Amino acid sequence: MTETQSNEIQQALKEARKIVSCARSVVVLTGAGISAESGVPTFRGKDGLWKSYNVMELATPQAFKSNPKLVWEFYLWRRKLISSCFPNRAHYALVELEKHTPEFTLITQNVDGLHSKAGSRNVLEIHGNLWRSRCIQCGDKFMDSRIDCEIPPLCEKCGGLLRPDVVWFGETLDTTILNRSINALEHAEVLLIVGTSGVVEPAASFGAVARAAGAHVIEVNIERTPRSQMYQTVLLGRAGDILPELVKNSEV
Ligand SMILES: [Zn+2]
Incomplete structure (x- = not known):
């Protein structure tokens, strides 16, 4: 310069x-x-892959519907990564x-x-926030710091499926x-x-x-x-x- x-x-x-x-x-x-x-990680360029999956295709409502376990595995991995970031x-x-x-x-x-x-x-x-979960059945939301739990996690109130409370591609x-x-x-x-x-x-x-x-x-x-x-x-x-x-x- x-x-x-x-x-x-x-x-x-x-x-x-x-x-x-x-x-x-x-x-x-x-x-x-x-x-x-x-x-x-920014999940762009070389960061855009997790295992062999394209992150753009994993962070979608369709991916969650067809394989909630896989999507949760990805999100728990992200939580783990971020837990060591300050x-x-x-x-x-x-x-x-x-x-x-x-x-x-x-x-x-x-x-x-x-x-x-x-x-x-x-x-x-x-x-949204990666550290918050939301029930797809009753809509309950709560801060969720779990990085190691049974997947997919279920709602304690109604037994419904929980999802990460983030906005996925294709969602409003x-x-x-x-x-x-x-x-x-x-x-x-x-x-x-x-x-x-x-x-x-x-x-x-x-x-x-x-x-x-x-x-x-x-x-x-x-x-x-x-x-x-x-x-x-x-x-x-x-x-x-x-x-x-x-x-x-x-x-x-
Ligand atoms: Zn619920």
Whole structure:
């Protein structure tokens, strides 16, 4: 990196820091990139396989219907992997940001629960949570930390089949959570998009919703994305390096 490039990055960070620290309402949207820095597999590229199965075909209602045991085996394996992953500096920077922002909403596409583990409070998990199970019969939901249990697990209340409370490919998002997300985006002064290529709907539209409502959109990602040109600020680098700098309060 040349000195000029480095100065440009510092300047962009400084300006973004001012915008973030002055905002009354901030919405953050996070994706796989922030978790990848904690060692959570992204299930893209070479990570997209488990045993000989394509993850895209396993995380579906059809796969669960035809072989719930196999799907649960995959999810318990994922729980086990994630149980040895910890929140990183980016997760903790967002906890700090929440403390200093009057209205703060964190929307995440991640299902690993790392934001809550770090201490974030107002979190909307639009794709669900791997550590929660749901009964397909009575609808009961509960936090479920089991990584080694009989599969498929059954509901203690009604004996029905339990499933991971995550949104699978081909399923729609929870309407309440989606509406709360849209409402937050429409009232945001700043939207910070972190570690997501932003091409998967509906998160892909979130930047546009916030911009249309007048928000300043800041994208933090290791590389430019197909959406970068829509946003006022693009900060390239690791979330764990950039976010702690971005939320520093010293230069207000
Ligand atoms: Zn039940």
